[in-house]
Amino acid sequence: xxxxxxxxxxxxxxxxxxxxxxxxxxxxxxxxxxxxxxxxxxxxxxxxxxxxxxxxxxxxxxxxxxxxxxxxxxxxxxxxxxxxxxxxxxxxxxxxxxxxxxxxxxxxxxxxxxxxx
Amino acid sequence: xxxxxxxxxxxxxxxxxxxxxxxxxxxxxxxxxxxxxxxxxxxxxxxxxxxxxxxxxxxxxxxxxxxxxxxxxxxxxxxxxxxxxxxxxxxxxxxxxxxxxxxxxxxxxxxxxxxxxxxxxxxxxxxxxxxxxxxxxxxxxxxxxxxxxxxxxxxxxxxxxxxxxxxxxxxxxxxxxxxxxxxxxxxxxxxxxxxxxxxxxxxxxxxxxxxxxxxxxxxxxxxxxxxxxxxxxxxxxxxxxxxxxxxxxxxxxxxxxxxxxxxxxxxxxxxxxxxxxxxxxx
Numbered sequence: 001x002x003x004x005x006x007x008x009x010x011x012x013x014x015x016x017x018x019x020x021x022x023x024x025x026x027x028x029x030x031x032x033x034x035x036x037x038x039x040x041x042x043x044x045x046x047x048x049x050x051x052x053x054x055x056x057x058x059x060x061x062x063x064x065x066x067x068x069x070x071x072x073x074x075x076x077x078x079x080x081x082x083x084x085x086x087x088x089x090x091x092x093x094x095x096x097x098x099x100x101x102x103x104x105x106x107x108x109x110x111x112x113x114x115x116x117x
Numbered sequence: 118x119x120x121x122x123x124x125x126x127x128x129x130x131x132x133x134x135x136x137x138x139x140x141x142x143x144x145x146x147x148x149x150x151x152x153x154x155x156x157x158x159x160x161x162x163x164x165x166x167x168x169x170x171x172x173x174x175x176x177x178x179x180x181x182x183x184x185x186x187x188x189x190x191x192x193x194x195x196x197x198x199x200x201x202x203x204x205x206x207x208x209x210x211x212x213x214x215x216x217x218x219x220x221x222x223x224x225x226x227x228x229x230x231x232x233x234x235x236x237x238x239x240x241x242x243x244x245x246x247x248x249x250x251x252x253x254x255x256x257x258x259x260x261x262x263x264x265x266x267x268x269x270x271x272x273x274x275x276x277x278x279x280x281x282x283x284x285x286x287x288x289x290x291x292x293x294x295x296x297x298x299x300x301x302x303x304x305x306x307x308x309x310x311x312x313x314x315x316x317x318x319x320x321x322x323x324x325x326x327x328x329x330x331x332x333x334x335x336x337x338x339x340x341x342x343x344x345x346x347x348x349x350x351x352x353x354x355x356x357x358x359x360x361x362x363x364x365x366x367x368x369x370x371x372x373x374x375x376x377x378x379x380x381x382x383x384x385x386x387x388x389x390x391x392x393x394x395x396x397x398x399x
Contacts, residue, residue, distance in 0.1 A: 046376060082349065083360050085287050091365030093342070096375050100382055101349045 002057065002066040003049045005107060009039045014056035019047060046096070048103045067110050075106035122298055125269045126307050138163065138208055139313065142201040156197050157188040160204060169207040170200065177391035202250035205313075206234065206257045213261075216268050220278045221356040226264065228353025230257050232389050236343035239384045243373055255320045255340050256347075260355045262303030262321070266292070267356075278356065287361045289325050301325050327367045338367035350382060352389055 004013075011034055019028040019042065027045060028038065033056075042050065049067060079102040086094055141159055145151045161167050167188055174191045175184055185191050192200055210227050234256025241252040267274045273295060280291040292299040305322025316333045323330045323337050324344060330337035341364060347353065348360040368375075 044376065046379070081359070082351075084285065085362055086345070086360040087362045088365065091363070091368075092375050093345075093365055093368035093378075094363050096378050097345065097349050097360075097363075100379055104350070104382070 002052060002054060003069070003072075004052050004057075004066065005049055005103070006039065006042050006047055009034055009042070009050060009052070011035050011039070012056065014053040016051040016053045019050060046099075048099065067106055068113075071109050071113070072102075072106050075102045075109065078102075078105055120270045120273055120296060122303055122306050125265055125303055126310055129265070129307055129310060138166065139201065139205045142197075142204060146197050146201060153192040153197070154189055156192050156200070160188050160200070165211065166204055166208065169211070170203055173203055173207070173392070177388050196248070198248050199250040202248065202254045206250070206254045209254075209257055209261070213264050216264055217271055219275070221263075221267070221354055225354040226260070226356070227257075228389075228393055229347055229355040230260055230353070231392060232256075232347035232350065232352035232385060233259055233340065233343045235388045235392065236346045236381065236385045237339050239381050239388070240339050240343060240371060240373065243377060243381075244371065251314075251316070252336070252339060252343075255317055255336065256343055258304060258308065258317060258321050259324050259340055259344060260300060260304070261307060262300030262305075263288075263356060265303050265307060266300055281358075287359070288357050289361065299325070325361060327364055327370070335370055338370035341367040342371065346382065346385065350385065352385070 013034045015028055015030055015032045015034070018026050018030045020026050027047075028042075032038070049072070079098050082101065083094070083098055086098075088094060089098075138159075142156065145156055145159060160170065170188065170191060171185065173179075174195050175181070179195070181194065185194060188200075195203075210230075213227075214223055216223055216226070234253040237252035237256045238249045241249040246252070266277075277288060277291045277295055280286075280295065281288045284291065289299040289301065301322055301324055305318050308318040308321055316336055319330050319333045320337045320340050324340045327334065327337045327341040345360055345363050348357065
C-alpha cells in the first residue's frame with residue numbers, strides 16, 4: 001500500500017484507493033489504470049500523494065520514491081510548528097501553502113533517507 | 118526604553134550611497150532624450166555594481182539564451198527602469214554588510230529578503246506587470262527596518278528577541294509592545310528619508326498589515342504573500358522563527374488561481390539557489 005508523489009507516477013500504475021477531492025467527491029475510482037492524461041489531471045487538481053497497488057509499481061518504470069507514513073506525519077508536525085503564528089487555517093492560501101510545504105519537507109526527508117541508506 | 122524612530126534613522130542619509138546611484142539613474146531615465154549609452158556610462162562608473170548587474174542578467178532570473186557581456190547590451194535587452202531597480206536592489210544588499218550577528222546573520226537576513234523578492238517578482242510576472250523588478254526591490258527592502266533596529270538600538274533589539282522567544286509571538290508584535298512601532302514602520306521612514314518612490318514606503322510600511330495600504334494595495338499584498346512564502350519555504354532567516362500572521366485577503370487581491378502556488382514555489386526555489394550562489398554573495 002505505498003503512497004507515491006504525483007510526480008513519481010507513471011502510466012499503467014493502478015490506483016489502490018479512490019482519489020477524492022477536499023469535499024470527499026470521488027475524482028478517480030479505485031483500480032483505475034493511470035495514463036499521462038489522468039496523471040496531469042491529478043496534478044491540476046493539486047493532489048500530492050496517491051496510493052498505488054504495489055504489483056503495478058514493479059512493472060512500471062522509472063522506480064518511484066515511496067513515502068513512509070511516519071515521514072509524512074513528521075513533516076506535518078514541522079509544518080504546524082512553522083505556521084503557529086500564521087493565524088486562520090480556514091483560508092485557501094494558508095491551507096494550500098501548508099500542504100505544499102509539508103509535501104516538500106516529506107519529499108526532502110525521503111530523499112535524505114534514501115541517500116543515507 | 119522607547120527609542121524615537123527618527124533617531125534610529127538619523128544619519129542614514131549620509132551614511133549610505135544607495136539613494137545616490139538610484140537618483141542619478143532615475144533622473145537620466147526621466148530625461149527622455151537620454152541614450153542607453155548615457156545610462157550605461159552612469160552604471161559603469163561603479164565597477165562593483167557593473168559586475169553584479171551582469172551576473173544578475175546572466176542568471177536564472179532571465180535565462181537569456183546568450184550571454185550578455187556589457188552593460189549597454191543589458192540596458193537594451195533588460196530595459197532601463199529594470200536595470201535601475203536591479204541596481205538599487207544590489208546596492209542595498211552590498212551597503213548593509215556589518216550588523217551585530219547575535220540573532221541573525223547578515224547572510225541569512227539577505228537570503229530571506231532575496232527569497233521574498235524573488236517570490237514577489239514571480240507573482241507579479243503572472244499578472245503581466247511590465248516592470249517586475251520593482252517587486253524584487255520591495256522584497257529586498259521589506260525588512261530593512263530590522264537591520265536598523267539591530268544596528269542602532271541593539272539593546273532594544275535584544276529585549277525584543279528575548280520577549281519573542283518567551284512569548285512565542287512574532288517579533289513585530291513584540292516590537293510594537295516595547296517601542297510602539299515595528300520594523301515595518303522604521304523601514305517606511307527610511308524609504309522616505311532616501312526619497313525613493315512612494316510605493317516602496319507604503320509596501321514596506323504595511324507589509325504586515327496589507328489592509329492598511331492605500332494607493333499601493335496590490336503591491337503591498339504581493340509582498341505580504343511573498344514574505345509568507347519565503348518564511349514557509351525556510352529560505353534564509355530575518356530573525357523571525359515562523360510564518361508571520363497571514364491575511365488571506367492579500368492572496369485574493371493578487372487575483373491569481375491557487376493552482377499557481379506550487380509553480381511559484383518551484384520557481385522561487387530554482388531562482389533562489391541560482392541567485393544566492395551566483396550574484397549575491399560573490
